[in-house]
Amino acid sequence: MNSKINTVTGEIQPKEMGFTLPHEHILVDFIGVEETGKHRYNPEEVINVMFPYLLDIKKLGVTTFIDCTPMYLARDVEILKELANKTNLNILTNTGLYGREPYIPKHAYKESIEELANQWILETKEGIEDTLIKPGFIKTAVDGEEFTEIENKLIEVAAVASNETNLTIATHTCFGEKALQILKVLNDYNVKPQKWIFVHANIEEKLELILQVAEQGAWIELDGVGQEGQDEKILNILDILIDQDYEDQILLSQDAGCYFVGEPNGGEIRPFSPFITEFIPVLRDRGIQDELIQKFTINNPASAFSI
Numbered sequence: 065m066n067s068k069i070n071t072v073t074g075e076i077q078p079k080e081m082g083f084t085l086p087h088e089h090i091l092v093d094f095i096g097v098e099e100t101g102k103h104r105y106n107p108e109e110v111i112n113v114m115f116p117y118l119l120d121i122k123k124l125g126v127t128t129f130i131d132c133t134p135m136y137l138a139r140d141v142e143i144l145k146e147l148a149n150k151t152n153l154n155i156l157t158n159t160g161l162y163g164r165e166p167y168i169p170k171h172a173y174k175e176s177i178e179e180l181a182n183q184w185i186l187e188t189k190e191g192i193e194d195t196l197i198k199p200g201f202i203k204t205a206v207d208g209e210e211f212t213e214i215e216n217k218l219i220e221v222a223a224v225a226s227n228e229t230n231l232t233i234a235t236h237t238c239f240g241e242k243a244l245q246i247l248k249v250l251n252d253y254n255v256k257p258q259k260w261i262f263v264h265a266n267i268e269e270k271l272e273l274i275l276q277v278a279e280q281g282a283w284i285e286l287d288g289v290g291q292e293g294q295d296e297k298i299l300n301i302l303d304i305l306i307d308q309d310y311e312d313q314i315l316l317s318q319d320a321g322c323y324f325v326g327e328p329n330g331g332e333i334r335p336f337s338p339f340i341t342e343f344i345p346v347l348r349d350r351g352i353q354d355e356l357i358q359k360f361t362i363n364n365p366a367s368a369f370s371i
């Protein structure tokens with residue numbers, strides 16, 4: 065079977081993805097699962113505020129934008145679809161649950177792994193909420209150094225859902241120890257490390273832990289480009305990963321945006337364009353060949369998100 069990519073406007077082929085930002089946000093609401101909802105914002109305002117930022121990157125050659133806002137943090141697939149249509153960008157959304165409080169719905173504690181996985185599988189097969197829009201990947205999150213029961217459970221849910229749908233799992237992880245624990249759980253379910261993305265890997269201070277995760281074959285996502293103090297760290301990690309021949313497992317992004325629900329006009333927005341206008345020139349200045357830059361921004365995202 066040919067592989068494909070699920071965007072909010074339909075299926076495309078991996079080779080159609082082109083230049084991709086694999087971890088960004090259009091809209092986020094941090095109020096928590098009890099209070100969040102579509103009543104908290106005006107979709108038209110969100111679209112009007114975010115449209116110019118997306119148009120900017122479209123003009124700079126970005127063709128695919130991966131939105132990492134999970135369910136209960138204002139994942140709004142209709143807004144994403146409208147923006148995809150207006151900008152002609154491919155936009156991907158996700159299924160899954162963010163395994164950190166206050167974003168975990170009560171039912172996640174009560175229901176079985178299979179029951180929860182079935183909900184994510186249903187979204188993948190039939191569409192999210194009342195739409196026909198399908199997720200392009202599974203998003204989960206863990207927090208801190210300890211692996212809690214609910215975090216472990218949600219990784220198991222992700223494994224079951226990934227096995228059924230072939231969606232890749234991206235987990236907000238930050239720490240290498242935790243990444244290795246997640247890979248163990250996934251291994252118990254026969255999910256290959258190649259189907260898992262170590263999100264925010266640049267937060268980990270110990271390079272040897274990042275290398276241990278890379279050695280297993282997982283995707284190393286350095287997604288803090290442009291964030292305070294992160295660029296130097298990312299460049300340093302990049303050098304080592306390239307030196308050790310892990311260039312086929314690297315993803316680069318900014319975790320930028322976005323319209324923050326509850327703030328006037330969405331608050332202060334970090335634009336997406338500096339990745340192209342500032343960071344790519346820095347990579348070139350360091351002597352990183354265009355061929356490698358193309359790998360990080362085109363080839364790797366296409367294989368990471370292939371279904």
Ligand SMILES: [Zn+2]
Pocket residue numbers: 087088089132319
């Ligand atoms: Zn993020």
